Amino acid sequence: MSELTERKVKVYPRFERFWHWTQMALIFVLLFTGLGLNGLHGLVPFGPAVMLHTIAALALIVLWVFAIFWHFTTGTWVHYVPSTNGLWQVAKFYTYGIFKGEHHPYRKAYWRKHNPLQALTYLALKLILFPAIWISGLIYLTYNFWETTPDASFWLQVVANLHILAAYAIAAFVVAHVYLLTVGHSFREHVRPMITGYDTVALTPEEVAYLEADEPARIKP
Amino acid sequence: MRHICSRFVALALTALVAWAGPAAAQEAESAADQSTAGQSTADHSKFEILQKEFTSGPEVTAACLTCHTEASDQMMHSIHWKWEYDNPATGQLLGKKNVINAFCGNVVSNEARCTSCHTGYGWDDMSSPPPADPARVDCLVCHDTSGQYTKLATGAGHPPMEPKGTTITGEPAWAVDLAKSAQSVGLPGRENCGQCHFYGGGGDNVKHGDLSSALYEPDRSVDVHMASDGLNFQCSTCHVSDKHVFAGSRYNVTAHDTEGTGLPGMRRDVATCESCHGNEPHPVNIKGMKLNDHTDKVACQTCHIPEFARGGVATKTKWDWSTAGKLTADGQPMSIEGYTQSDGKELHTYLSIKGDFEWGENVVPYYSWFDGQVEYTTGDQTIDPSQVVEVNKIFGEAGDGVSRIWPFKRMIGRQAYDSELNRLVYSHVWGPTTDTAFWTNFDWAKAIDAGMKAAGAEYSGKFGFVDTHMYWPITHMVAPAEDALECDACHAREGRLANLAGFYMPGRDPMGPGGILGLAILALAIVGVAGHAAIRLFTGRKGGTHE
Numbered sequence: 001m002s003e004l005t006e007r008k009v010k011v012y013p014r015f016e017r018f019w020h021w022t023q024m025a026l027i028f029v030l031l032f033t034g035l036g037l038n039g040l041h042g043l044v045p046f047g048p049a050v051m052l053h054t055i056a057a058l059a060l061i062v063l064w065v066f067a068i069f070w071h072f073t074t075g076t077w078v079h080y081v082p083s084t085n086g087l088w089q090v091a092k093f094y095t096y097g098i099f100k101g102e103h104h105p106y107r108k109a110y111w112r113k114h115n116p117l118q119a120l121t122y123l124a125l126k127l128i129l130f131p132a133i134w135i136s137g138l139i140y141l142t143y144n145f146w147e148t149t150p151d152a153s154f155w156l157q158v159v160a161n162l163h164i165l166a167a168y169a170i171a172a173f174v175v176a177h178v179y180l181l182t183v184g185h186s187f188r189e190h191v192r193p194m195i196t197g198y199d200t201v202a203l204t205p206e207e208v209a210y211l212e213a214d215e216p217a218r219i220k221p
Numbered sequence: 222m223r224h225i226c227s228r229f230v231a232l233a234l235t236a237l238v239a240w241a242g243p244a245a246a247q248e249a250e251s252a253a254d255q256s257t258a259g260q261s262t263a264d265h266s267k268f269e270i271l272q273k274e275f276t277s278g279p280e281v282t283a284a285c286l287t288c289h290t291e292a293s294d295q296m297m298h299s300i301h302w303k304w305e306y307d308n309p310a311t312g313q314l315l316g317k318k319n320v321i322n323a324f325c326g327n328v329v330s331n332e333a334r335c336t337s338c339h340t341g342y343g344w345d346d347m348s349s350p351p352p353a354d355p356a357r358v359d360c361l362v363c364h365d366t367s368g369q370y371t372k373l374a375t376g377a378g379h380p381p382m383e384p385k386g387t388t389i390t391g392e393p394a395w396a397v398d399l400a401k402s403a404q405s406v407g408l409p410g411r412e413n414c415g416q417c418h419f420y421g422g423g424g425d426n427v428k429h430g431d432l433s434s435a436l437y438e439p440d441r442s443v444d445v446h447m448a449s450d451g452l453n454f455q456c457s458t459c460h461v462s463d464k465h466v467f468a469g470s471r472y473n474v475t476a477h478d479t480e481g482t483g484l485p486g487m488r489r490d491v492a493t494c495e496s497c498h499g500n501e502p503h504p505v506n507i508k509g510m511k512l513n514d515h516t517d518k519v520a521c522q523t524c525h526i527p528e529f530a531r532g533g534v535a536t537k538t539k540w541d542w543s544t545a546g547k548l549t550a551d552g553q554p555m556s557i558e559g560y561t562q563s564d565g566k567e568l569h570t571y572l573s574i575k576g577d578f579e580w581g582e583n584v585v586p587y588y589s590w591f592d593g594q595v596e597y598t599t600g601d602q603t604i605d606p607s608q609v610v611e612v613n614k615i616f617g618e619a620g621d622g623v624s625r626i627w628p629f630k631r632m633i634g635r636q637a638y639d640s641e642l643n644r645l646v647y648s649h650v651w652g653p654t655t656d657t658a659f660w661t662n663f664d665w666a667k668a669i670d671a672g673m674k675a676a677g678a679e680y681s682g683k684f685g686f687v688d689t690h691m692y693w694p695i696t697h698m699v700a701p702a703e704d705a706l707e708c709d710a711c712h713a714r715e716g717r718l719a720n721l722a723g724f725y726m727p728g729r730d731p732m733g734p735g736g737i738l739g740l741a742i743l744a745l746a747i748v749g750v751a752g753h754a755a756i757r758l759f760t761g762r763k764g765g766t767h768e
Contacts, residue, residue: 038731039714046709046728051507094753099760144514153620157725161735168739172746179750 004202008220009110009211012197016076019067020194026063027170029056034167057137064130079114080123087116094183104184110201110211110218121173129170136163266404275399278342278380279356284403286355293355295465301340302351302358304328306472310594315472318347320597321645323540323612323634323691324422330649330675333377337389338417345377348677360406363413367405370397371416375651390420390434411437411447414456423575426534430584430630431697435532443532445701459492468492474694476520476593476617477625494521494699520591520627522696524706528583529630529695533564535580539633543686545576546663554663574650574660579633586628586695588718592617595692600678603643604687610638610645612691619723626718627694634689637669641681647672 012020033053036044044052071077089105094117097105106115114122139146139159146152181190193199198220203211211219265271270284286293296302305316317335321327328335329347336344340359344351351357359378361370372380373394374387381394388394415437422428426435441448446458460469469492478493481500488496495502500516503509515524530536549555559570560580570578594616604610612634617624637646649671652658659668665684673680711718712728719729 037712037728038736039728040731042709045707046712047508047707050511050708054507054511099756101760144517147517148622153724157730157733160725160727161733163735164733165735165739165742168736168743171739172743175743175746175750179754182754 004204005208006200007203007208007211008198009201009203010197010218011108011110011113011199011201012194013074014197015066015070017194017197019063019070022063023060023067026056026060027174029053030060031167031171031174034164038164054141057134057141061134061138064134079112080119080126082120082123083116085116087120090115090117098183108199108201110203110207113199125170125173129166129173132166133163133170136160136166261407265406268404271400271403273400275403276382278359278361278378278399279354281399281403282342282358282360283356285360285406289360292360292465293358296340296358297351297355298464299466301465301467304339304351306470308473310473311596313597313599315597315599319599321600321612321647323632323636323689324428324537325650326542326636327647327672327676329647330672331651334375334651336377337372337374338421339378342378348675361399361402362417363409364406365402365413366407366410367398367401368412369395370399370402371395375653390416391424408455409457410455418456422537424537426530426536428537429693429697430536430538431526431529431693431695433530433532433534433536435534436697439532441701442704444698446699459497461489461492463489471694472595474591474593474595476591476627476694477517477623494525518625520625522694522699523586523588523626523628524710525699525702526586526628526695526697527700527704527706527710528585529628529698530582530584531698531700533562533582535560535562535568535582536584536630537578537632538581538584538630539577539579540575541577541635542637543576543635544571545574545659546665547571547573548663573663576635584630585717587631587692588626588628588721589615589692590617590619590621590624590721590723591615591627591629591694592621592624598645600645600647600676602645604638604645606638606640606643606685606687609688609690612645612689615692619721626721630693630695632691632693634691635686636689637665637684638687639681640683640685642679644678645687646680646684647676647678649675 030053033044033049033056035041036049037046037053071080086106093102093105104115108115136159140156140163143152143156147156149155181187184190203219208219270287271281275281275284282293300306300316303316304318305314307314317328325331325335332345332347339351340362341351342357342359344357359372361380362372370380371388371390371392371394372378374389374391376386380397380399381388382396384393384395386394415432415434418429419425419432419434419436420427421432426433435443436447438449439447441451444454446452446454457467460467462468468490475491475493478491478495479500480488480491481495482488482497495516498521501513502516502521503512547555554573555571556569556573557571558567560568560578562568562580563582568578568580570580572578596614596616598604598610598612598614612632615629637648638644639646646669648659648665648668649655649657650659650668652671653661655671656662657664657667657671659665662668666682669684670680670682706717709728710716712726714729714731716729718726
């Protein structure tokens with residue numbers, strides 16, 4: 001490992017950070033109002049909660065459309081291509097090794113910023129949970145366009161239950177996601193890259209040479 | 222002892238004359254101005270034929286008919302005159318003449334009292350049709366604008382010609398000046414309609430709950446349309462008419478008006494909210510669009526009439542006839558005033574002649590799916606006395622594609638029935654000179670026997686009392702928009718629609734399988750994370766770092 005040097009590299013470009021934090025805020029608004037709409041708290045009256053929930057949801061869908069476009073046009077989507085390489089080791093670390101004081105088995109690369117478990121989780125989130133929540137949500141929201149179909153009230157109930165189920169699953173993700181920020185580095189160190197964009201990444205001399213020559217803005221001197 | 226069997230129903234609250242109220246809501250203000258006699262091109266005080274001493278109502282009508290040649294004929298085709306409604310949807314023959322209700326019961330055998338509010342003079346026998354003589358139509362009750370015309374409480378529709386007796390609104394009678402009334406005629410105002418329709422069931426707001434003397438001069442919070450300092454609607458602004466036949470029926474309700482405002486001009490067939498406000502009345506923004514999404518399933522009245530019996534006049538909510546007849550030690554009828562209205566007025570909660578009562582002000586309606594159809598438990602229907610009998614069963618359910626959720630006054634009753642044949646009975650309550658009328662003799666056996674004979678109905682001779690419900694659609698006393706119900710009045714677990722079944726409603730039915738499973742997943746995540754953190758703390762490891 002001696003040939004590797006640790007350098008500050010930009011791993012989260014400005015749009016990705018904007019996307020992440022805006023999404024976080026909107027998801028919190030949605031979870032908060034959604035829980036209220038389901039009677040778990042009464043902090044916002046039903047009417048305003050519906051409006052807030054609807055506006056936040058529409059904003060989030062717009063954001064997702066931009067994010068999807070961004071992922072494909074910048075090639076960033078490759079970060080989420082699943083890989084079994086190292087997956088088992090990471091899983092083993094979280095369920096066992098961590099308690100023995102072992103080191104995290106994954107080494108972040110500037111071209112592969114997520115560990116295999118992370119990548120798989122985010123991929124599942126993007127391909128299953130997010131589509132589930134916004135497709136069910138749009139069907140729910142547009143009830144009046146299909147309410148004349150047979151058994152519409154029953155199907156509305158099905159859609160509502162799927163929507164709620166997906167919402168709770170996303171809430172569960174948020175719990176695990178935030179908790180894992182406390183694993184390894186300090187919470188603050190984990191969060192910082194998503195604010196500044198820069199993370200400490202071990203680079204080979206070739207990578208350093210490439211970044212300095214071709215993408216000088218991404219690497220700090 | 223005010224008692225007005227005013228059961229004008231199918232044509233709702235307004236009176237006799239055809240009057241053109243513009244359909245568009247925004248034109249309502251000018252519509253209200255037109256309702257005064259002063260707008261007319263004819264000054265009836267200048268008509269010679271009206272400048273004489275009249276000694277009876279029919280004399281006045283005869284004079285009216287010399288110019289208004291078709292008026293009586295038109296009136297005689299209306300439910301205001303016939304008190305009969307042949308329901309094309311259910312085949313039932315309804316109308317005040319035929320039905321039994323949860324209030325004074327029935328017109329037959331109590332004629333001169335109940336027909337005091339008939340739009341005619343001298344209909345004193347329900348077994349015959351109303352009088353055929355055109356001069357027996359009462360023009361003045363609807364068209365008088367002098368304010369001093371009234372009808373005697375027990376005069377089969379005739380006005381008091383001397384200060385003796387009681388009027389239909391329960392006041393001591395005065396001698397009506399018929400010439401003055403005849404010269405004052407104009408379009409019907411709230412006072413004309415109100416003196417019968419506000420006092421149905423024997424007193425102010427007793428029957429409907431949403432029609433009371435509070436609507437003579439209401440402020441905006443009581444009725445946004447009729448507010449005397451606002452739009453100042455008359456009854457006929459909404460209850461449009463055609464040839465003296467008025468829109469608005471409680472027997473065959475337009476519970477879902479999908480036509481809306483219709484084409485430019487005026488609809489003359491309905492008194493619905495939609496006929497002025499359209500089917501998408503809320504503004505086009507995110508909230509308004511969501512509210513507009515509701516109009517196909519929720520009647521306007523459900524949100525916009527949050528409570529009825531507003532404006533300081535209580536309505537009777539319960540009438541138990543079974544306790545009637547208790548007399549004082551010296552054999553005199555009595556009354557107990559046990560309810561204090563918000564204006565301080567004491568209202569009776571027991572009358573020997575009528576039994577026990579409960580009253581309510583600002584009453585939260587009873588809600589039900591409603592397709593506009595009502596089936597009456599008429600005297601020929603068999604009832605199940607072990608159940609609460611629905612005096613008028615309302616039809617409609619969640620999935621039928623036509624019903625909407627409507628507000629009702631649900632009148633709780635306990636009334637007489639034939640305990641062998643299991644049918645509601647007719648009873649003879651009013652009759653000061655008979656030895657069978659309940660209100661003078663306090664003997665149910667005689668009163669029911671006489672009522673059944675008058676109705677020509679089969680009767681076993683045995684009677685009991687049965688619990689009843691009667692439903693009155695709530696559609697008046699529309700509140701200003703800012704007082705409409707908030708979403709969570711219904712979208713809540715214990716909200717106003719908690720008891721309506723057969724449909725899914727967000728906020729009301731939260732703990733479905735999705736919610737339970739989802740909560741379990743979330744709980745597992747939290748427990749898992751907490752356990753993971755606990756083991757880390759216990760083993761003293763912060764967790765590995767990248768080296």
